[in-house]
Amino acid sequence: xxxxxxxxxxxxxxxxxxxxxxxxxxxxxxxxxxxxxxxxxxxxxxxxxxxxxxxxxxxxxxxxxxxxxxxxxxxxxxxxxxxxxxxxxxxxxxxxxxxxxxxxxxxxxxxxxxxxxxxxxxxxxxxxxxxxxxxxxxxxxxxxxxxxxxxxxxxxxxxxxxxxxxxxxxxxxxxxxxxxxxxxxxxxxxxxxxxxxxxxxxxxxxxxxxxxxxxxxxxxxxxxxxxxxxxxxxxxxxxxxxxxxxxxxxxxxxxxxxxxxxxxxxxxxxxxxxxxxxxxxxxxxxxxxxxxxxxxxxxxxxxxxxxxxxxxxxxxxxxxxxxxxxxxxxxxxxxxxxxxxxxxxxxxxxxxxxxxxxxxxxxxxxxxxxxxxxxxxxxxxxxxxxxxxxxxxxxxxxxxxxxxxxxxxxxxxxx
Amino acid sequence: xxxxxxxxxxxxxxxxxxxxxxxxxxxxxxxxxxxxxxxxxxxxxxxxxxxxxxxxxxxxxxxxxxxxxxxxxxxxxxxxxxxxxxxxxxxxxxxxxxxxxxxxxxxxxxxxxxxxxxxxxxxxxxxxxxxxxxxxxxxxxxxxxxxxxxxxxxxxxxxxxxxxxxxxxxxxxxxxxxxxxxxxxxxxxxxxxxxxxxxxxxxxxxxxxxxxxxxxxxxxxxxxxxxxxxxxxxxxxxxxxxxxxxxxxxxxxx
Numbered sequence: 285x286x287x288x289x290x291x292x293x294x295x296x297x298x299x300x301x302x303x304x305x306x307x308x309x310x311x312x313x314x315x316x317x318x319x320x321x322x323x324x325x326x327x328x329x330x331x332x333x334x335x336x337x338x339x340x341x342x343x344x345x346x347x348x349x350x351x352x353x354x355x356x357x358x359x360x361x362x363x364x365x366x367x368x369x370x371x372x373x374x375x376x377x378x379x380x381x382x383x384x385x386x387x388x389x390x391x392x393x394x395x396x397x398x399x400x401x402x403x404x405x406x407x408x409x410x411x412x413x414x415x416x417x418x419x420x421x422x423x424x425x426x427x428x429x430x431x432x433x434x435x436x437x438x439x440x441x442x443x444x445x446x447x448x449x450x451x452x453x454x455x456x457x458x459x460x461x462x463x464x465x466x467x468x469x470x471x472x473x474x475x476x477x478x479x480x481x482x483x484x485x486x487x488x489x490x491x492x493x494x495x496x497x498x499x500x501x502x503x504x505x506x507x508x509x510x511x512x513x514x515x516x517x518x519x520x521x522x523x524x525x526x527x528x529x530x531x532x533x534x535x536x537x538x539x540x541x542x543x544x545x546x547x548x549x550x551x552x553x554x555x556x557x558x559x560x561x562x563x564x565x566x567x568x569x570x571x572x573x574x575x576x577x578x579x580x581x582x583x584x585x586x587x588x589x590x591x592x593x594x595x596x597x598x599x600x601x602x603x604x605x606x607x608x609x610x611x612x613x614x615x616x617x618x619x620x621x622x623x624x625x626x627x628x629x630x631x632x633x634x635x636x637x638x639x640x641x642x643x644x645x646x647x648x649x650x651x652x653x654x655x656x657x658x659x660x661x662x663x664x665x666x667x668x669x670x671x672x673x674x675x676x677x678x679x680x681x682x683x684x685x686x687x688x689x690x691x692x693x694x695x696x697x698x699x
Numbered sequence: 700x701x702x703x704x705x706x707x708x709x710x711x712x713x714x715x716x717x718x719x720x721x722x723x724x725x726x727x728x729x730x731x732x733x734x735x736x737x738x739x740x741x742x743x744x745x746x747x748x749x750x751x752x753x754x755x756x757x758x759x760x761x762x763x764x765x766x767x768x769x770x771x772x773x774x775x776x777x778x779x780x781x782x783x784x785x786x787x788x789x790x791x792x793x794x795x796x797x798x799x800x801x802x803x804x805x806x807x808x809x810x811x812x813x814x815x816x817x818x819x820x821x822x823x824x825x826x827x828x829x830x831x832x833x834x835x836x837x838x839x840x841x842x843x844x845x846x847x848x849x850x851x852x853x854x855x856x857x858x859x860x861x862x863x864x865x866x867x868x869x870x871x872x873x874x875x876x877x878x879x880x881x882x883x884x885x886x887x888x889x890x891x892x893x894x895x896x897x898x899x900x901x902x903x904x905x906x907x908x909x910x911x912x913x914x915x916x917x918x919x920x921x922x923x924x925x926x927x928x929x930x931x932x933x934x935x936x937x938x939x940x941x942x943x944x945x946x947x948x949x950x951x952x953x
Contacts, residue, residue, distance in 0.1 A: 314850070314885065314886065315848075315851055315886065316851055318850065321847075321848055321850055322774065322775070322838065322846070322848050323844060325839055326839060383834075384832050384833050385831070385833015385834070385849075386832050386833045386886045386887070387832075389813075389831075389832045389833075392815075392830060393812055393813060393832065397812065398809070398811055398812055398813060400810075401809060401812045401836070403812035403834060403836050404813075489810075490810070491943070492840055492841060492943075493839065634839075638844070639843060639844045640795075640844060641782055642795065643780055643844055645781065646778035646781060647758075647775045647778035647779075649773050650772055650773045650850070650852060651772075651773030651847075651850055651852075652773055652847075
């Protein structure tokens with residue numbers, strides 16, 4: 285797995301360098317070189333935002349299996365799950381921040397929140413979630429910071445600073461940490477459901493868009509979050525998890541793979557419910573978006589990327605090769621990456637159908653079209669943001685005690 | 700040279716001048732407007748009436764609006780929707796100008812996370828350009844696609860010279876908005892506001908005055924003497940997507 289880590293470093297650095305042009309273009313020229321506009325106001329960046337924030341919620345909810353529900357099998361990867369959730373949250377919020385027409389006014393969201401707007405709620409829920417993640421990760425790492433304080437060099441100094449002077453690692457202190465973690469994890473469950481269900485509701489409440497306007501939308505967001513977050517975590521644990529090569533590591537990856545398979549099937553069930561009921565109603569304006577997804581110019585995204593690579597292939601792998609951690613982790617990566625297509629297929633087709641007959645040709649121009657495909661700038665900036673997040677993850681993995689085989693071993697002996 | 704007055708006209712012209720010329724609706728609506736402006740804001744209820752039987756689909760309202768509000772590419776407040784009905788040779792075309800409906804229950808207002816968009820006391824839905832963060836949630840929430848996003852484009856960019864007239868400020872909401880420095884309304888949602896800046900100056904909205912077929916009417920529906928009050932009382936009046944309960948204040952005569 286060391287080679288895969290090296291490959292990820294390469295991917296992150298290349299993405300960071302190449303994608304920088306997208307960031308430059310966005311910062312220097314604003315919203316000039318983008319494909320979204322007046323008729324399709326949201327595009328790749330919004331799709332990536334709901335995708336990544338879902339990954340964060342999913343990874344976090346899996347961490348709560350450890351901290352709130354005490355699932356022993358996943359105990360060693362709790363910190364990794366929390367760390368993944370923080371990185372995914374940061375990447376997602378950065379995406380949506382630069383998507384704003386006026387990013388410099390983001391503080392207005394706090395200063396003059398309109399609580400009638402789902403988006404108004406989001407800023408507070410995200411802030412609460414971010415604080416909870418940081419505090420929870422700190423408590424999960426505190427004893428490791430103390431242990432790493434003895435190390436020489438930068439890593440040791442950093443660990444010393446991050447203990448914030450709380451160096452007590454007696455059994456009593458560690459037990460206190462653990463019960464605090466249980467409280468935080470338990471608080472986190474409703475919070476994660478609230479904020480990601482809230483993202484779903486943000487779309488669900490828009491009566492003007494029948495494709496979004498169903499009670500199933502927030503639920504699908506949540507299940508999708510668990511699926512994409514769990515799938516990514518399966519891959520992350522395969523590559524970065526503790527005690528690699530041990531039976532324990534293998535069992536953890538395989539166990540996560542089985543959870544992901546269950547979530548995948550549940551997600552397919554919900555998708556079937558949404559599409560079969562939606563299409564059956566057969567009111568042309570209401571089914572226009574679904575027909576666009578299934579038979580429109582980007583039908584290959586649904587059938588090829590999502591159904592083929594995101595459902596059928598990984599499901600077969602998890603069913604027939606699920607006992608192998610490499611196959612399970614690979615299936616996880618495939619689900620996690622292709623899940624972006626699911627999120628894009630929520631955002632764009634909901635908007636890419638004219639609300640009034642004759643609008644498409646009434647007055648045309650850039651942004652006054654119902655055809656949307658991300659521009660190079662949009663792709664590159666998104667690549668830059670994700671690569672930056674990946675770099676942050678890789679650096680954090682090196683300098684923070686996210687994965688500590690020696691302590692993990694000690695923990696096993698202690699119990 | 701002195702201007703000829705009626706008294707100086709030859710008597711046979713004065714004698715034969717038609718006396719039954721109906722008053723131009725614009726003259727009447729200007730009088731209606733002047734009356735409405737004497738009332739406090741909250742007692743006015745602006746409505747627009749568009750007679751689809753008179754609309755010839757010339758799009759001069761679209762163009763007048765673009766000129767008045769100096770709209771850039773990608774931003775349009777009042778497109779004219781065109782629909783072809785029937786198959787050749789039994790075919791007609793229907794034109795539906797679509798300004799902002801200024802809904803009484805506007806779906807765009809509650810979704811704004813920072814309350815930058817709101818309904819004024821006189822019913823016009825406006826946007827505070829200085830507050831709008833450009834999230835575009837309101838654009839997604841409008842059932843009439845009546846909101847635009849200003850990406851910051853210019854019609855003459857990419858030509859040898861960006862023309863000076865494109866960099867002139869516009870006067871929406873009675874303020875001077877200078878896009879040339881990259882500030883608002885670039886990056887904002889934008890919409891038709893019934894030309895509030897013109898109303899404040901006692902003028903009808905640009906689309907109303909420019910309509911060559913006199914197909915667009917405007918006035919205060921709280922004034923029983925206003926032309927629009929008579930028109931919206933007719934049985935052949937309809938509104939777009941009535942079933943949504945948005946209560947548009949733009950009426951169509953069909």
